[in-house]
Amino acid sequence: MFSKLIIATGNNNKYREFKQIISETAGNNFADEIIFAPELAHMTVNETGHSYSENSMLKATAWTQRSGLPCLADDSGLEVDALNGAPGLYSARTVQGNDNDKVSHLLSQLKGCSNRNAKFKAALCLCVPDEFILITEGLCSGTITESPRGSNGFGYDPVFIPDGYNQTFAELSGSIKNKISHRTDAFRKLKAILFK
Amino acid sequence: MFSKLIIATGNNNKYREFKQIISETAGNNFADEIIFAPELAHMTVNETGHSYSENSMLKATAWTQRSGLPCLADDSGLEVDALNGAPGLYSARTVQGNDNDKVSHLLSQLKGCSNRNAKFKAALCLCVPDEFILITEGLCSGTITESPRGSNGFGYDPVFIPDGYNQTFAELSGSIKNKISHRTDAFRKLKAILFK
Numbered sequence: 268m269f270s271k272l273i274i275a276t277g278n279n280n281k282y283r284e285f286k287q288i289i290s291e292t293a294g295n296n297f298a299d300e301i302i303f304a305p306e307l308a309h310m311t312v313n314e315t316g317h318s319y320s321e322n323s324m325l326k327a328t329a330w331t332q333r334s335g336l337p338c339l340a341d342d343s344g345l346e347v348d349a350l351n352g353a354p355g356l357y358s359a360r361t362v363q364g365n366d367n368d369k370v371s372h373l374l375s376q377l378k379g380c381s382n383r384n385a386k387f388k389a390a391l392c393l394c395v396p397d398e399f400i401l402i403t404e405g406l407c408s409g410t411i412t413e414s415p416r417g418s419n420g421f422g423y424d425p426v427f428i429p430d431g432y433n434q435t436f437a438e439l440s441g442s443i444k445n446k447i448s449h450r451t452d453a454f455r456k457l458k459a460i461l462f463k
Numbered sequence: 464m465f466s467k468l469i470i471a472t473g474n475n476n477k478y479r480e481f482k483q484i485i486s487e488t489a490g491n492n493f494a495d496e497i498i499f500a501p502e503l504a505h506m507t508v509n510e511t512g513h514s515y516s517e518n519s520m521l522k523a524t525a526w527t528q529r530s531g532l533p534c535l536a537d538d539s540g541l542e543v544d545a546l547n548g549a550p551g552l553y554s555a556r557t558v559q560g561n562d563n564d565k566v567s568h569l570l571s572q573l574k575g576c577s578n579r580n581a582k583f584k585a586a587l588c589l590c591v592p593d594e595f596i597l598i599t600e601g602l603c604s605g606t607i608t609e610s611p612r613g614s615n616g617f618g619y620d621p622v623f624i625p626d627g628y629n630q631t632f633a634e635l636s637g638s639i640k641n642k643i644s645h646r647t648d649a650f651r652k653l654k655a656i657l658f659k
C-alpha cells in the first residue's frame with residue numbers, strides 16, 4: 268500500500284505498539300517500511316482540537332508537512348464514567364508529571380467509588396500527501412482497578428482491565444492488548460476503507 | 464453507497480453544484496438521496512481552522528452530530544499569486560458584504576497588475592457516523608479577469624477564467640464548470656478512495 272509510513276510520535280513505546288497493530292491487523296500489506304522519526308517531533312503540535320479526531324488530524328498533517336511522507340497519528344484518552352468522562356480528551360494535559368503521577372491522581376479521584384466503568388477512546392489519522400486524510404475512531408470498554416498492576420504498555424494501562432479479561436493492559440501481553448485495544452479498533456476501520 | 468447524504472451548506476447554489484458534481488462523477492452509485500437541509504445551518508460552525516481541510520472537517524462533523532447522517536462539507540478559497548495567495552483561506556471573511564462586494568474589492572486590489580494568475584482550492588470532508596472522516600483537496604488553476612462576466616455560479620466565479628478556457632466560471636455552463644472545478648477535483652479523489 269505505502270512504501271514508507273511514519274508513525275507520528277516521539278514516543279518509542281507508542282511507535283512499537285503501532286508497528287505491532289499494523290503487522291497483526293494488516294500483515295505486510297500496509298507499508299513496506301514503518302518509520303520512527305522522533306527528530307520530527309521537535310515542533311510540538313498544539314493539540315487544540317475539540318475532539319480526538321481533530322487532534323489526530325492536526326498531528327498527522329503537521330508531520331506530513333515536515334516529512335512529505337504518509338503519516339499515521341493518534342490521539343486518545345481514558346473516559347471514566349464516575350468522573351463524567353474525565354480525564355478524556357485532556358488525558359495528556361490534566362495532570363502535570365509522568366504516567367505514575369497521572370495514574371495516582373486518577374486512583375485518588377476514584378477512592379471509595381464503586382462505579383469503576385471506563386473506556387479508552389482513540390482517533391487515528393492517516394495523512395497521505397496530495398491524496399487524502401482519513402480519520403477513524405475506536406474504543407475499548409473496561410474497568411479501573413484499585414491499584415496499578417503490571418509493567419507493559421504506558422499511560423493508564425496499569426489500572427485498566429478491558430472487558431472480558433482479568434488482567435490490566437499492563438499485565439496482558441502486547442499481542443493480546445493489540446487485538447482488543449481502542450487503537451486496534453480504529454485501525455481496523457481504517458483498513459476496512461483502504462482495502463475494500 | 465449511502466442511502467442518505469446531507470450536503471452541509473445553507474447555500475442552495477452550493478447544494479445544487481454538489482448534486483451535479485456527484486451525479487456527473489459517480490452517477491447514482493454514491494447516494495440514493497442527496498439532501499439539502501438548510502434548517503441545520505442555524506448554528507454557524509466557527510471556521511477557525513488553519514487549513515481548508517481543517518475547516519471542512521469542523522463543518523462536516525458538526526452537521527453529522529446534528530443530523531446523525533453522513534454529511535459532505537467543503538471549504539474553499541481563491542488564491543491569487545500577485546496577492547501572495549490572498550484572499551485564500553479567509554476568502555469568505557476578508558471582506559464584509561455580498562459576492563459583488565468581494566469581487567469589486569479583489570479587482571481593485573489587482574488594478575494595473577499584469578500577473579493575473581490564481582487558483583481555486585477546495586477541501587471536501589465526508590463524515591460517516593461511527594465509520595470514518597475522509598478529507599481530500601482539489602484545485603483549479605486560472606486567471607483573474609479585468610471585470611466580472613457572466614451570471615452562473617457564485618462567489619468569485621465571474622472573474623475567474625480556468626486554464627484552457629476563454630470564459631469565466633460564471634459564463635461557462637454548470638456542466639462544464641463541474642467537470643473541471645476545484646470541488647470536482649477533490650470529489651474525484653474522494654471517490655477514488657471509496658470505490659476502489
